[in-house]
Amino acid sequence: MTVIRIGFALALAMIASACDGAGGAMMDSAALIEGTGVTATVSERADGRFDVDYVFAAPQTAMIFSRSTGDYRVGAWEVAGEGARLERLNGFDTLVFDAPASQVSLVAEPRFVNPEGDYSPFVDFSDGGLALFTGQFDLMPVADADAAAALEGRLDRWRGEQPVLGVRVRSDRRMVFEGAVREGAIEDVSLGGGSFVYLGDGEIVEGRSYIGVIDRGLPDWVLASIDRDMEAIFALYETRWQRPLDERAVLYFAFGGYDNPGFSNKGGVSGSVIMLDTSGEAMREESPRLRNYLNWFFAHEVAHQFQNASGARNGDTADSWIHEGGANTMANALVAGMTEEPGAYIDTAYAQAWTNCLPALQDGPLRGAGARGYFGAYYDCGSLVSLIAAAGAPDGDIYAIWQAMQSAALDMDEPVSADLFFAAMSGLGADADLVRPLRRIVIEGVVDPAGELRAAMAMTPLSPEFDEAGQLTGFGAQN
Numbered sequence: 001m002t003v004i005r006i007g008f009a010l011a012l013a014m015i016a017s018a019c020d021g022a023g024g025a026m027m028d029s030a031a032l033i034e035g036t037g038v039t040a041t042v043s044e045r046a047d048g049r050f051d052v053d054y055v056f057a058a059p060q061t062a063m064i065f066s067r068s069t070g071d072y073r074v075g076a077w078e079v080a081g082e083g084a085r086l087e088r089l090n091g092f093d094t095l096v097f098d099a100p101a102s103q104v105s106l107v108a109e110p111r112f113v114n115p116e117g118d119y120s121p122f123v124d125f126s127d128g129g130l131a132l133f134t135g136q137f138d139l140m141p142v143a144d145a146d147a148a149a150a151l152e153g154r155l156d157r158w159r160g161e162q163p164v165l166g167v168r169v170r171s172d173r174r175m176v177f178e179g180a181v182r183e184g185a186i187e188d189v190s191l192g193g194g195s196f197v198y199l200g201d202g203e204i205v206e207g208r209s210y211i212g213v214i215d216r217g218l219p220d221w222v223l224a225s226i227d228r229d230m231e232a233i234f235a236l237y238e239t240r241w242q243r244p245l246d247e248r249a250v251l252y253f254a255f256g257g258y259d260n261p262g263f264s265n266k267g268g269v270s271g272s273v274i275m276l277d278t279s280g281e282a283m284r285e286e287s288p289r290l291r292n293y294l295n296w297f298f299a300h301e302v303a304h305q306f307q308n309a310s311g312a313r314n315g316d317t318a319d320s321w322i323h324e325g326g327a328n329t330m331a332n333a334l335v336a337g338m339t340e341e342p343g344a345y346i347d348t349a350y351a352q353a354w355t356n357c358l359p360a361l362q363d364g365p366l367r368g369a370g371a372r373g374y375f376g377a378y379y380d381c382g383s384l385v386s387l388i389a390a391a392g393a394p395d396g397d398i399y400a401i402w403q404a405m406q407s408a409a410l411d412m413d414e415p416v417s418a419d420l421f422f423a424a425m426s427g428l429g430a431d432a433d434l435v436r437p438l439r440r441i442v443i444e445g446v447v448d449p450a451g452e453l454r455a456a457m458a459m460t461p462l463s464p465e466f467d468e469a470g471q472l473t474g475f476g477a478q479n
């Protein structure tokens with residue numbers, strides 16, 4: 001049997017993360033966490049490095065790190081003692097044992113890298129705090145160094161039964177894990193997943209649906225508004241979705257300092273954890289634009305948390321436009337309402353979406369656009385479709401469409417799909433003449449996407465406005 005479940009997507013709703021905080025009796029030892037094939041006990045040392053003590057359920061001859069992008073271990077992690085070596089073999093960081101081994105110990109120095117397409121293994125906060133991603137400790141057995149090298153860095157070539165990973169993190173510092181402040185040790189169990197654990201004294205802000213760890217080194221103008229803005233974002237979603245989150249979202253807001261020019265931002269979502277790592281010279285000056293951007297990022301990710309709260313299954317990746325477009329449309333309206341000029345904010349957001357979306361629709365339908373190289377279309381075209389659908393459904397809004405779609409999915413024991421999206425829209429009073437062109441845009445593809453979108457908008461109360469070149473500039477009647 002081959003089970004490989006590695007959730008690599010950034011800002012994607014469809015990440016599977018099976019974490020459970022098994023509390024317990026074994027906390028103080030470095031023993032195997034029950035039910036795992038590989039347990040890493042990760043203990044913070046006084047020198048800023050970590051002791052990483054592995055125990056395996058069965059003796060191993062060699063193990064690859066399933067998350068090896070970024071090449072940050074060799075040179076920073078050292079095997080403690082004899083009988084094993086750490087090498088990089090054709091793209092995989094690999095532990096090779098002289099004789100079958102049931103345990104190995106390493107000392108790891110955190111490297112703050114941003115691997116392409118994967119989570120940062122360690123994220124540093126300018127106030128001395130640190131978040132570590134437990135998924136970086138995932139190991140998969142191979143026969144030997146040659147077998148590791150033969151994979152050529154490709155996880156899909158690996159064959160075997162993936163061991164369940166247990167990670168026990170121990171620190172004298174305060175920790176935040178799974179929406180709660182912890183002392184001493186935490187345990188995370190996952191299969192191809194992982195979670196962020198925070199260690200440090202960062203400022204903690206809490207609401208009914210979230211707990212946030214905020215870098216105290218962030219500029220004052222961000223710190224002055226972040227608490228209020230987070231509260232507002234969650235409160236608005238609780239109202240619109242008519243429910244709080246069952247499992248609190250965990251927000252980590254790290255600041256990398258002012259050293260690099262401009263503004264840089266890396267965000268990621270893993271299960272209920274939202275990570276934002278931002279830095280740059282532009283952060284020095286108070287900027288409504290940057291504040292809107294940060295709020296928009298959080299609002300988009302938090303929309304996913306609420307989308308996922310119903311228990312309805314996510315559909316095919318080809319239909320990611322439902323989640324990403326929905327999250328964009330929700331975030332646009334929500335952040336617009338937090339600005340001084342909501343109309344202008346909305347106009348700019350959808351004018352940009354229009355520009356970005358059209359090339360993808362000229363190439364084919366929205367469904368599957370990502371596989372054709374237009375992954376951004378799920379966000380841009382998806383937000384336009386969501387906006388039109390909501391405006392064209394007189395008995396509801398985007399939240400009502402989502403709720404109807406998800407309750408139908410649960411009733412029918414089916415994943416969320418384009419069919420259920422359009423059925424929900426119809427159920428909320430949308431005209432069949434509006435549903436039809438949207439279905440064509442999504443499923444079949446259209447020859448004249450600008451014309452079709454424009455015609456669809458004209459059937460709603462949106463009152464779209466265009467310039468002479470046919471570019472959407474905004475909406476006459478804001479809703």
Ligand SMILES: [Zn+2]
Pocket residue numbers: 011012013300301304323324327
């Ligand atoms: Zn998203």
